[in-house]
Amino acid sequence: MGKPTGFIEIKREKQPYRPVGERLRDWKLQMLPWPTAKLQAQAARCMDCAIPFCHQGCPLGNIIPDWNDLVYRDRWREAIDRLHATNNFPEFTGTLCPAPCEGSCVLDLNNDPVTIRAIELAIIDRAFEEGWVKPEPPAARSGRKVAIVGSGPAGLAAAQQLNRAGHWVTVFERDDRIGGLLRYGIPEFKMEKSVLDRRLEQMEKEGTEFRVNANVGVNVSVEELRREYDAMLLAGGATLPRDLKVPGRELGGIHFAMEYLTLQNKRCEGDLIPDETFVTAKGKRVVIIGGGDTGADCLGTVHRQEAVSVHQFELLPRPPDTRAPDNPWPQWPIVFRTSAAHEEGGFREYAISTARFSGENGQVKRLHAHRVEMVRDGGRIDFKPIAGTETEMEVDLVLLAMGFLGPEREGLLTQLRVKLTDRGNVWRDENWMTSVPGVFTAGDMQRGQSLIVWAIAEARSAARGIDLYLMGRSDLPAPL
Secondary structure, X not given: OOXXXXXXXXXXXXXXXXXXXXXXXXXXXXXXXOOHHHHHHHHOOOOOOOOXXXXXXXXXXXXXXXXXXXXXXXXXXXXXXXXXXXXXXXXXXXXXXXXXXXXXXXXXXXXXXXXXXXXXXXXXXHHHHHOOOOOOOOOOOOOOEEEEEOOOHHHHHHHHHHHHOOOEEEEEOOOOOOOOHHHHOOOOOOOOHHHHHHHHHXXXXXXXXXXXXXXXXXXXXXHXXXXXXXXXXXXXXXXXXXXXXXXXXXXXXXXXXXXXXXXXXXXXXXXXXXXXXXXXXXXXXXXXXXXXXXXXXXXXXXXXXXXXXXXXXXXXXXXXXXXXXXXXXXXXXXXXXXXXXXXXXOEEEEOEEEEEEEEEOOEEEEEXXXXXXXXXXXXXXXXXXXXXXXEEEEOOEEEEOOOEOOOOXXXXXXXXXXXXXXXXXXXXXXXXXXXXXXXXXXXXXXXXXXXXXXXXXXXXXXXXXXXXXXXXXXXXXXXX
């Protein structure tokens, strides 16, 4: 453990951020690095809790108390080795994961949890600065070839594991750059793409091959991959957006969140996107429908594009400030949170449902909504309109950030004829193989929309399943 009395003497501190007025003027990372002494003090709060429930909260099984103690003792080189033992990409999870480990921290019973995510990020940043992160090519090659479809966190984690096991790995990505949602879904101010690029450079030097503009099932033949590769991994994510089927949905100015975020990320990459096809919030009245992380990403982007006003709608009621009786520790705390984007401005509306849109000359101009009451009918949740709460709002841009329905079926999945679950995700067995022999799956494509930490954990387990399938045995770890 860290300092035996650290959790008594030291209070939790918040991750430092750049001032709002400064960060809204650019697309650079919004967070600031922790001063080393302060970070070590935060690590000292990790207590000798005998049963570290943070492990229960982390799908990767990160050995959190160990690297907290190593940071406290200024043993950073050992800390990154301990962190990399369970997590391929701590720079991604340390930036983007909502940190379910912190919700399971024993301190969270009656105090503020340890700043686990910030310590994780500091470890990997220090490791890159010191040159400790180097290519780790395999000592020998198996001669087996694996095709991975999708280059998000699941595809990349599986690729690195399988390459290090000695297999020849090729990652196929339908977009023009590698990274999936890490590249085009996550705004630049939340994770600068240089962080992704430095990890891709390491993987290329290890022997992983990347192919872009390769849409398997469209311009890349599924049958050809089946013939040329000994195994396949489907890691294409859950990219089918949930639509809002109300009157007026066909009006111009209503866009899916990922369409909007992708265009801005492409501009941040330096791509020349004509103004007539670029979706911008500049000078507009904006409504974001959806109160989750994607909605917050849209919110931060809207602020930087200088919208006139922005409202974020959420169908659910406002969460409580503290845990409800039916949400006990060590469950993930469902409480009211304020993200960096919310600190930058805008209005949040809870328990509200959009009934229809109206407009002029084919463009949306008004949003019509009403308040709702959440009711439970047995195990089913429903939202009933509250009479007399009808309202309308002038709007120029509507962004739909209501989540995803699962993987896209057309193309790859229909051609492979893989079995799907009742929820429309790709079915898999205990070894992560689909109903098609030699074809495996991991991440959101088989789980449904979820967290980055789950994607990496599942990819590591699927990589072990593939290695077993190819070689009859495997030394790769499997967290799940």
